[in-house]
Amino acid sequence: MENEETNPSPTIDAKLGLALLYQMILIRRFEEKSAELYTKEKIRGFLHLYVGEEAVAVGVMQSLTEDDNILSTYREHGHALARGVDPGSIMAEMYGKREGCSMGRGGSMHLFDVAKKFYGGNAIVGGHLPLAVGMALASKKQGQNNITCCFFGEGAIAEGEFHESMNLAALWKVSVLFLCENNLYGMGTALRFSHSIQELEKKGDAYGVESAAVNGMDVLEMKKAVEKATAYIRSSGKPYFLVCNTYRFRAHSMFDAQLYRNKKEVEVWKERDPISTLRNQLLEKNLISNDDIDLIEEKVKTEVQKAVDFAEAGTFEPIGELTKYVYSS
Amino acid sequence: MNTKTTLRITYREALKHGLREALINDDMVFLMGEDVGRYGGAFAVSKGFLEEFGEDRIMDVPLSESGFVGAGIGAALGGMRPIVEVMTVNFSLLALDQIINNASTLLHMSGGQINVPVVIRMNSGIGNQLAAQHSHSWEPFYAHVPGLKVVSVGTHEDARGMLLTALESPDPVIIFEYTSLLNMESEIPLDSGAMDIDKAKVRREGKDVSIITYGPGVYKALAAAEELNLSGIDAEVVDLRVLNPIDNETILTSVAKTHRVLIVEEAWRSVSISSEIISRIMEHAFFDLDAPVQRLCGVEVPIPYPKHLEDASIPQKEDIVNSILNMVQYD
Numbered sequence A: 001m002e003n004e005e006t007n008p009s010p011t012i013d014a015k016l017g018l019a020l021l022y023q024m025i026l027i028r029r030f031e032e033k034s035a036e037l038y039t040k041e042k043i044r045g046f047l048h049l050y051v052g053e054e055a056v057a058v059g060v061m062q063s064l065t066e067d068d069n070i071l072s073t074y075r076e077h078g079h080a081l082a083r084g085v086d087p088g089s090i091m092a093e094m095y096g097k098r099e100g101c102s103m104g105r106g107g108s109m110h111l112f113d114v115a116k117k118f119y120g121g122n123a124i125v126g127g128h129l130p131l132a133v134g135m136a137l138a139s140k141k142q143g144q145n146n147i148t149c150c151f152f153g154e155g156a157i158a159e160g161e162f163h164e165s166m167n168l169a170a171l172w173k174v175s176v177l178f179l180c181e182n183n184l185y186g187m188g189t190a191l192r193f194s195h196s197i198q199e200l201e202k203k204g205d206a207y208g209v210e211s212a213a214v215n216g217m218d219v220l221e222m223k224k225a226v227e228k229a230t231a232y233i234r235s236s237g238k239p240y241f242l243v244c245n246t247y248r249f250r251a252h253s254m255f256d257a258q259l260y261r262n263k264k265e266v267e268v269w270k271e272r273d274p275i276s277t278l279r280n281q282l283l284e285k286n287l288i289s290n291d292d293i294d295l296i297e298e299k300v301k302t303e304v305q306k307a308v309d310f311a312e313a314g315t316f317e318p319i320g321e322l323t324k325y326v327y328s329s
Numbered sequence B: 001m002n003t004k005t006t007l008r009i010t011y012r013e014a015l016k017h018g019l020r021e022a023l024i025n026d027d028m029v030f031l032m033g034e035d036v037g038r039y040g041g042a043f044a045v046s047k048g049f050l051e052e053f054g055e056d057r058i059m060d061v062p063l064s065e066s067g068f069v070g071a072g073i074g075a076a077l078g079g080m081r082p083i084v085e086v087m088t089v090n091f092s093l094l095a096l097d098q099i100i101n102n103a104s105t106l107l108h109m110s111g112g113q114i115n116v117p118v119v120i121r122m123n124s125g126i127g128n129q130l131a132a133q134h135s136h137s138w139e140p141f142y143a144h145v146p147g148l149k150v151v152s153v154g155t156h157e158d159a160r161g162m163l164l165t166a167l168e169s170p171d172p173v174i175i176f177e178y179t180s181l182l183n184m185e186s187e188i189p190l191d192s193g194a195m196d197i198d199k200a201k202v203r204r205e206g207k208d209v210s211i212i213t214y215g216p217g218v219y220k221a222l223a224a225a226e227e228l229n230l231s232g233i234d235a236e237v238v239d240l241r242v243l244n245p246i247d248n249e250t251i252l253t254s255v256a257k258t259h260r261v262l263i264v265e266e267a268w269r270s271v272s273i274s275s276e277i278i279s280r281i282m283e284h285a286f287f288d289l290d291a292p293v294q295r296l297c298g299v300e301v302p303i304p305y306p307k308h309l310e311d312a313s314i315p316q317k318e319d320i321v322n323s324i325l326n327m328v329q330y331d
């Protein structure tokens, strides 16, 4: 088990810095646009935004290859974007259009893109952890050495499925990266009200799963921690449990009055905004200029608008196709 | 004198009144569930309760449905009167083992030595574009299980009063509440209180056709009945209310009166509550019928996200009206 404080600051060059910054800003602006479209009732149902947690998704994806599997939760737009799922197909999905990545049937919580090995958006907390173990088991049985990366919140760690999955993954020695995004709240229930032990990484020991905690507000630290985790998994074939300590800046979903936390706390965390953190690091090292940042913002703006246009231009599936895909044929 | 005898109230407020009264009435009663306290309840039903009743009686629990529902069952065995809130019926699947293998069996399995006075409330229903994993109608599923009492809260009066009676039951009661009704307003009598949990209820008297339904079907059926009235058709609306054990008498009395039946439910069609009602009508009232019994149910598909497909998945008021217009052509 490793402590986050012991990691020295990792190195970076301009090219990588700009790429990471671009991805994080893309997620941020995409989410802001989604919130706006929700209030315009273009997007309906539940909408869970990833604002504040961008460094985690972007940091993780740097070490995953196109052969690796990814499973996620209902708060998965950031993971999908960082994985390279087309923003237009994500937006169209949230519009319920057939051009969406799940043909519009899933919406915000159920993004699927099998070509990118992105196996969903699961909306039952903890529901996808056993699936991740099974996918990793399948890889092992077929002699493939890809990793299955499973994102979940700290809330899921209270579910039996987390404990069953950790045990199974260790017992069967399969390549799962258990990736916990600890944003301190499961809906309105703070970590201290839901876990007897709050250093969640300690739970790895109980199952013989290698584990570590990392500062999830810093994309470079995230990147480094995941490099280490994936190197361990690829060389040993065993699972790894990484706890990324982060914070969600916005409400749990669009229905949350946030009675359970005070504004001050949110403001304090915003000072650790992962985007400004990286931007400042790059500016201080003179690796990039403010012009570069403006360029990124421009490019992101165009990309997000393109996604919205694509979704707007999409079509609704005819009602006659309602029962399509209940069975395979 | 114009003293008001009714109260205009949302379904959410009605639930809240009932819950609050239950907590005030009996110190052994406590509420446990995800986000019932600090968050104020996922649907704001228990908002303010933590402040009013304190942490011992309004318990936030971690995400661990099997664990906390099992603990609720255990607390009931230990002499408390727990109200366990499972945020939504969808997540109750994680607690199914506890509900079915423990709550429903212990009385029988112990030869009558121990009973399980637990009340489990869950929000349910379709209609908020939440997609397949969040749009389940598990009423038939729970109603299938002997040992459980299953009730469905289709009206404001029942939202106010069913919980109070459920807490008097020596055996486990599952209460289905409906998200789609939460903001809906209606009048209830000012002195509205505990409601029985044994009988179905005729919500509207009529002589031409019986619409038998429960849950979100009740207000839809009532609205359809008003519309049919304009075409000279007098529909009776029967709210089942209790899905296990089902009240035959109210159903059969209505069939004997109208001779025509339409059953409406949101749950999937096959092996559903409507299947059961039809069987009972066949067994006991076949010769009372003037027309084949009809039913409108959920389309057998995981419920999709887009509005138009979601709407097409469950019976709507217009579907009820049209079915009945077709039906009354038989003589």
Ligand SMILES: Cc1ncc(C[n+]2csc(CCOP(=O)(O)OP(=O)(O)O)c2C)c(N)n1
Pocket (backbone or CB within 6 Å): A075, A123, A124, A125, A126, A152, A153, A154, A155, A156, A157, A183, A185, A186, A187, A252, B034, B063, B065, B087, B091, B094
């Ligand atoms: C099994 C289950 N129980 C309850 C819920 C309702 N619910 C949705 S998200 C959530 C909080 C989950 O918190 P966490 O796992 O920490 O993830 P976060 O939302 O913070 O990203 C809850 C209680 C659910 N979707 N599934």
